[in-house]
Amino acid sequence: MTMATASRYAAEYQTIAPALPGQNLPWLQVLRRDALEKFSAQGFPSPREEEWRYTNVSGIEKKLFSPSISLTAGDVNADWLKAYQLQDAWVLVLVNGHFSAELSVLDGLPEAVSVMGMADALAKHPAKLEKYLGKAADQSEHSFIAFNTAWFSDGLFVHVPTKQVLDKPIQLLHIVTGADAMATTRNVIIADEMAEAKLIETYVGKDSAYLTAAVTEVFVGQNTDLTLYKMQSESEKAYHFGGSYIKQARDARFTHHNFAFGGLLARSDIHVDLDHASECELNGLYLGVKRQHIDNHTRINHLKPYAISRELYKGVLDDRARGVFQGRVIVAVDAQKTDSQMNNRNLLLSDDAEADTKPQLEIYADDVKCGHGVTVGQLDEKSIFYLQSRCVDEETARNMLTFAFANEMVDKVKIKGLHDMVLEQVLARFPQEGVNKEWL
Amino acid sequence: MLSIKNLHVSVGDKPILKGINLEIKAGEIHAIMGPNGSGKSTLSHVLSGKEGYTVTEGSATYQGKDLLEMAPEIRAREGVFLAFQYPVEIPGVSNIYLLKAALNSIRKHHGQPEVDAMDFLTLVKEKVRLLEMDEKFLYRAVNEGFSGGEKKRNEILQMAILEPRLCIMDETDSGLDIDALKIVSEGVNSLRSPERSFVMVTHYQRLLDYIKPDFVHVLAHGQIVKSGGADLALELEEKGYSWVEEAAA
Numbered sequence: 001m002t003m004a005t006a007s008r009y010a011a012e013y014q015t016i017a018p019a020l021p022g023q024n025l026p027w028l029q030v031l032r033r034d035a036l037e038k039f040s041a042q043g044f045p046s047p048r049e050e051e052w053r054y055t056n057v058s059g060i061e062k063k064l065f066s067p068s069i070s071l072t073a074g075d076v077n078a079d080w081l082k083a084y085q086l087q088d089a090w091v092l093v094l095v096n097g098h099f100s101a102e103l104s105v106l107d108g109l110p111e112a113v114s115v116m117g118m119a120d121a122l123a124k125h126p127a128k129l130e131k132y133l134g135k136a137a138d139q140s141e142h143s144f145i146a147f148n149t150a151w152f153s154d155g156l157f158v159h160v161p162t163k164q165v166l167d168k169p170i171q172l173l174h175i176v177t178g179a180d181a182m183a184t185t186r187n188v189i190i191a192d193e194m195a196e197a198k199l200i201e202t203y204v205g206k207d208s209a210y211l212t213a214a215v216t217e218v219f220v221g222q223n224t225d226l227t228l229y230k231m232q233s234e235s236e237k238a239y240h241f242g243g244s245y246i247k248q249a250r251d252a253r254f255t256h257h258n259f260a261f262g263g264l265l266a267r268s269d270i271h272v273d274l275d276h277a278s279e280c281e282l283n284g285l286y287l288g289v290k291r292q293h294i295d296n297h298t299r300i301n302h303l304k305p306y307a308i309s310r311e312l313y314k315g316v317l318d319d320r321a322r323g324v325f326q327g328r329v330i331v332a333v334d335a336q337k338t339d340s341q342m343n344n345r346n347l348l349l350s351d352d353a354e355a356d357t358k359p360q361l362e363i364y365a366d367d368v369k370c371g372h373g374v375t376v377g378q379l380d381e382k383s384i385f386y387l388q389s390r391c392v393d394e395e396t397a398r399n400m401l402t403f404a405f406a407n408e409m410v411d412k413v414k415i416k417g418l419h420d421m422v423l424e425q426v427l428a429r430f431p432q433e434g435v436n437k438e439w440l
Numbered sequence: 441m442l443s444i445k446n447l448h449v450s451v452g453d454k455p456i457l458k459g460i461n462l463e464i465k466a467g468e469i470h471a472i473m474g475p476n477g478s479g480k481s482t483l484s485h486v487l488s489g490k491e492g493y494t495v496t497e498g499s500a501t502y503q504g505k506d507l508l509e510m511a512p513e514i515r516a517r518e519g520v521f522l523a524f525q526y527p528v529e530i531p532g533v534s535n536i537y538l539l540k541a542a543l544n545s546i547r548k549h550h551g552q553p554e555v556d557a558m559d560f561l562t563l564v565k566e567k568v569r570l571l572e573m574d575e576k577f578l579y580r581a582v583n584e585g586f587s588g589g590e591k592k593r594n595e596i597l598q599m600a601i602l603e604p605r606l607c608i609m610d611e612t613d614s615g616l617d618i619d620a621l622k623i624v625s626e627g628v629n630s631l632r633s634p635e636r637s638f639v640m641v642t643h644y645q646r647l648l649d650y651i652k653p654d655f656v657h658v659l660a661h662g663q664i665v666k667s668g669g670a671d672l673a674l675e676l677e678e679k680g681y682s683w684v685e686e687a688a689a
């Protein structure tokens with residue numbers, strides 16, 4: 001079945017290919033052809049593969065999602081857009097996988113900073129992209145990367161030059177409006193040496209079944225401090241496959257906040273390669289209700305000595321939702337003095353909810369400090385009674401404790417507008433009776 | 441205030457309390473003393489509504505109402521306060537938020553409007569000063585990372601703000617050094633009033649040096665085997681519990 005679907009996509013590819021950006025670039029043609037071959041050979045991942053054992057993607061094979069050839073921004077309602085568009089940020093908007101200059105807000109962006117759609121970037125900066133595109137995401141190991149490389153119709157390109165400090169965040173807002181649409185975007189973010197920037201990826205869509213297949217490649221230069229937020233709040237019928245692949249240079253700092261809220265089936269892969277004395281922090285919050293399946297898969301490669309990684313993922317699962325966390329930390333033989341800590345905490349709110357968690361440490365060096373911890377549990381009855389004895393009724397106590405559990409991750413967001421947006425999303429998903437928004 | 445009559449309580453099939461009788465009038469302080477396993481904690485838990493206990497016989501009437509019928513939060517809103525032996529840590533919920541939620545629950549229960557934000561802050565800060573606490577505690581998560589003494593002080597702070605009618609203090613002195621014990625005791629003493637009653641559940645007489653009880657009851661094998669005045673506590677301290685247990689047997 002997997003293969004049949006793959007060949008259906010492959011057959012359709014020939015009609016779409018001429019319209020894809022960068023067709024005049026020989027290196028990209030080679031990359032795309034290789035990706036198409038890999039995807040045609042492998043198809044979508046199967047639960048037989050270790051990295052996909054908890055996540056069955058056969059649901060997307062029942063449909064044939066169609067890539068939109070060009071931008072149709074006409075049906076993006078301004079009010080609806082406002083709910084997800086941050087104030088006090090530079091905003092790049094993609095609709096159904098195509099960059100919309102019209103909807104984007106880039107006033108006052110420092111001239112040295114390049115921010116544009118991927119199709120435009122391939123036309124304007126082909127040499128630069130040749131150096132970066134496909135260099136962080138390895139299409140031979142993950143068939144969604146291959147799928148993305150072959151099909152990507154557009155995406156976003158950000159280049160922050162050396163010593164540039166951005167005083168406002170850049171938001172990459174991905175919107176899907178069409179039923180059965182396929183939004184296949186490739187984003188490349190480059191921050192050169194000693195720069196500082198905050199970027200926000202938001203994935204949202206109208207209430208319909210569609211497919212988001214996004215790949216974001218991030219290059220963090222030496223001594224640079226980059227923070228990347230991802231808030232995925234897709235429609236509850238949608239499929240989301242989003243991969244973030246990060247390469248950190250020496251002494252680079254990278255912080256990732258992954259908020260996985262939407263989608264019928266949502267999978268995020270976050271892979272980080274750490275060079276000498278670099279630091280990364282991965283934070284995640286996933287909320288599942290109804291029949292949602294939310295999978296987060298992280299990999300941290302300690303390649304060189306003295307790097308530090310910190311990871312905390314928390315999940316709240318209600319109804320019949322299922323949450324998956326697979327976290328791998330790989331410490332290479334050269335990576336002495338590695339300091340790594342990984343934690344995953346799951347809160348189950350119903351008997352039918354499920355959490356599958358699998359931390360993996362693979363350590364090939366001998367002088368390292370690595371730890372991990374995992375919990376799957378329900379609300380603490382002692383805490384509920386304590387709150388009841390302080391006049392709070394049981395239902396409110398449960399809501400307060402659930403919210404408090406999730407709020408630890410929300411509180412880490414220091415951008416006011418984004419913090420409030422994430423908070424709204426959390427509150428919208430769980431009963432909020434008794435939970436005061438002005439949480440002190 | 442509180443009238444307990446022939447109270448029998450079991451945990452599973454095991455009887456723990458076997459016929460407790462106790463009358464507590466407004467303004468009185470009663471100390472319940474007894475050795476480990478005598479049922480002291482069970483008594484405070486049953487009165488505050490903790491799950492896991494079955495009342496097999498008897499009654500507890502609080503201000504004319506059947507206390508045992510009420511949900512824990514209703515008891516609390518009606519003015520019953522349990523100061524925990526081990527206050528629970530609640531990460532993610534700040535102290536001041538819980539205080540506000542609790543106070544507003546009480547006001548709502550009595551048909552009063554929510555407390556004004558400024559009045560509330562003034563009230564809370566005044567009580568914080570009284571208990572020699574750092575204001576920063578208000579904005580920290582409830583009891584999270586607090587020392588033993590700080591947790592107990594926090595219980596007294598809640599008590600001072602919620603102004604209960606009946607305070608049940610479960611082993612308040614456990615885990616307190618002498619300085620913390622003094623501060624906690626002063627806090628309790630400042631809350632004494634003709635309208636407010638205290639039940640102090642304690643193993644040791646130490647706490648009663650600072651909070652003088654009107655009555656002392658000795659609990660053994662699930663029954664009150666001896667009652668007396670404050671002097672009884674001193675006698676227990678001197679002789680231990682064996683003589684009352686033997687006398688009762």
